Amino acid sequence: MNQTRVKLSKGEETRAVILKAALEQASLSGFEWLTIGSLAGATGLSKSGLFAHFGSKEELQIATLDEAMRRFSEFVVVPIMAVPRGLKRLSALLEHTMTWTERCGLSACPLMMAIHEFDDKVGPVRDAVVEHMHRQNEGLMRSIEAAKASGELAADTDGEQLSFELFGIISSCYRSHHLFRDKNAKLFARRAFQRLVASYAPPTIVAEPARLKVSEKDAPPPKGSRKNNSHGSKRSIDLSATRKPPVSR
Amino acid sequence: MNQTRVKLSKGEETRAVILKAALEQASLSGFEWLTIGSLAGATGLSKSGLFAHFGSKEELQIATLDEAMRRFSEFVVVPIMAVPRGLKRLSALLEHTMTWTERCGLSACPLMMAIHEFDDKVGPVRDAVVEHMHRQNEGLMRSIEAAKASGELAADTDGEQLSFELFGIISSCYRSHHLFRDKNAKLFARRAFQRLVASYAPPTIVAEPARLKVSEKDAPPPKGSRKNNSHGSKRSIDLSATRKPPVSR
DNA sequence: CCATTAAAGGAACGATCGTACTATTATAGG
DNA sequence: CCTATAATAGTACGATCGTTCCTTTAATGG
Numbered sequence: 001m002n003q004t005r006v007k008l009s010k011g012e013e014t015r016a017v018i019l020k021a022a023l024e025q026a027s028l029s030g031f032e033w034l035t036i037g038s039l040a041g042a043t044g045l046s047k048s049g050l051f052a053h054f055g056s057k058e059e060l061q062i063a064t065l066d067e068a069m070r071r072f073s074e075f076v077v078v079p080i081m082a083v084p085r086g087l088k089r090l091s092a093l094l095e096h097t098m099t100w101t102e103r104c105g106l107s108a109c110p111l112m113m114a115i116h117e118f119d120d121k122v123g124p125v126r127d128a129v130v131e132h133m134h135r136q137n138e139g140l141m142r143s144i145e146a147a148k149a150s151g152e153l154a155a156d157t158d159g160e161q162l163s164f165e166l167f168g169i170i171s172s173c174y175r176s177h178h179l180f181r182d183k184n185a186k187l188f189a190r191r192a193f194q195r196l197v198a199s200y201a202p203p204t205i206v207a208e209p210a211r212l213k214v215s216e217k218d219a220p221p222p223k224g225s226r227k228n229n230s231h232g233s234k235r236s237i238d239l240s241a242t243r244k245p246p247v248s249r
Numbered sequence: 250m251n252q253t254r255v256k257l258s259k260g261e262e263t264r265a266v267i268l269k270a271a272l273e274q275a276s277l278s279g280f281e282w283l284t285i286g287s288l289a290g291a292t293g294l295s296k297s298g299l300f301a302h303f304g305s306k307e308e309l310q311i312a313t314l315d316e317a318m319r320r321f322s323e324f325v326v327v328p329i330m331a332v333p334r335g336l337k338r339l340s341a342l343l344e345h346t347m348t349w350t351e352r353c354g355l356s357a358c359p360l361m362m363a364i365h366e367f368d369d370k371v372g373p374v375r376d377a378v379v380e381h382m383h384r385q386n387e388g389l390m391r392s393i394e395a396a397k398a399s400g401e402l403a404a405d406t407d408g409e410q411l412s413f414e415l416f417g418i419i420s421s422c423y424r425s426h427h428l429f430r431d432k433n434a435k436l437f438a439r440r441a442f443q444r445l446v447a448s449y450a451p452p453t454i455v456a457e458p459a460r461l462k463v464s465e466k467d468a469p470p471p472k473g474s475r476k477n478n479s480h481g482s483k484r485s486i487d488l489s490a491t492r493k494p495p496v497s498r
Numbered sequence: 499c500c501a502t503t504a505a506a507g508g509a510a511c512g513a514t515c516g517t518a519c520t521a522t523t524a525t526a527g528g
Numbered sequence: 529c530c531t532a533t534a535a536t537a538g539t540a541c542g543a544t545c546g547t548t549c550c551t552t553t554a555a556t557g558g
Contacts, residue, residue: 171424
């Protein structure tokens with residue numbers, strides 16, 4: 001789909017090869033563990049030949065981080081823009097975020113790695129991580145605002161609060177999946193998501209409530225929940241879909 | 250309080266000094282970045298003198314990880330056992346987890362570091378991390394069961410699901426605090442916690458509902474919420490305390 | 499107090515780190 | 529096709545890595 005859009009000069013070509021290897025290595029061992037020597041070995045280049053592309057290890061780290069963000073955009077941000085605004089898009093964001101690394105050919109998430117590797121450091125790499133993550137968070141908050149505007153989330157929803165909680169779900173899913181190797185990780189995440197957006201549902205007005213169908217094809221459907229059970233109370237939430245269904249382990 | 254309970258032999262004494270430095274270093278840069286040389290410099294020992302205490306770098310990493318867990322127990326698990334079972338204890342767990350590193354004299358959390366450093370590795374260090382985290386998770390689930398037994402959480406609460414979501418809050422709080430340096434991180438976490446336990450509240454029976462006072466002194470009180478607003482609907486939740494109060498930034 | 503054991507230091511090892519300099523080869527435009 | 533430039537390789541550097549071996553100093557129990 002994307003191979004050789006414009007003609008790549010030789011330098012850009014091998015640079016791409018290097019970054020691909022760097023991305024895999026950084027996602028598994030961290031950006032500080034990116035090593036000129038091992039990267040040269042992985043790409044078949046000489047140490048100095050590889051080094052010349054970046055000029056310093058720090059530049060290599062930043063270039064790898066940028067590439068990670070570029071791919072995240074390609075595999076998450078761009079595709080969900082094809083999904084209608086609102087809860088569907090938020091749900092699609094969750095689904096795409098939970099799967100982007102494997103769709104991308106990576107075994108782990110370089111961004112998760114970067115977050116925890118540089119959070120307490122100082123320097124340009126940390127600055128780059130922070131800026132990227134802030135930008136990403138702002139995108140998430142825009143999606144939340146859109147869901148508020150469409151009436152699928154309560155008008156007084158605190159976008160910052162909700163984005164905080166959404167990242168929590170993603171992060172917990174990551175731990176369950178990678179550390180615990182729990183094959184139900186995504187299931188837990190989807191249930192948490194349902195519970196979360198339900199708690200931000202707009203107050204029920206009179207008869208026909210705002211549509212709340214969430215992630216019909218990406219996630220297993222809530223199966224006959226979502227019929228907005230109750231009457232007139234300020235906020236009432238049907239959480240039956242998130243209550244202890246059998247989980248194969 | 251705890252200094253020199255039993256007489257420490259010289260070896261045990263310096264071993265403790267080493268582990269203290271190792272803990273600080275591991276929390277900031279990761280366990281793989283623990284280096285015999287820098288650790289020797291930090292403690293005033295010689296490389297070989299320090300090395301003799303562990304026999305290998307891997308053993309040093311595991312010893313440091315064990316020490317981290319020991320301190321986590323000392324600063325989180327033990328204190329919250331003095332808190333009454335139920336939601337109060339769950340809330341105390343959140344509060345203590347959010348502050349234990351600084352109360353412990355650390356600038357970052359070695360456990361968070363370990364989780365993301367070893368999640369996709371293989372070997373004895375990863376195994377140790379997984380086991381520690383599983384044990385910790387089981388403790389959390391026992392606390393959840395206690396809250397179910399006391400009627401503060403719905404009887405059909407899925408402990409695994411709730412613990413998944415609680416870790417998400419803690420993890421997101423960690424990112425907000427350390428990566429974004431957001432001074433409102435704990436505030437977001439407390440609101441997320443309130444929202445979460447509210448969504449697991451038992452169905453309202455008749456008149457006097459199960460007491461839900463959560464974290465009165467640790468966290469800013471919900472201020473006149475918690476009076477269980479509505480009538481008879483299957484699950485009704487007052488979320489006013491988590492709706493966009495002004496946040497100084 | 500002295501003998502035994504434990505603890506710490508010194509020196510060196512091969513390996514690898516990031517980086518600098520120079521030399522060689524490949525590409526690309528006129 | 530030739531030439532200017534870009535890309536890669538070669539080599540070497542000081543530093544530090546984890547680890548080993550051996551010596552020296554310190555603690556400890558009878």
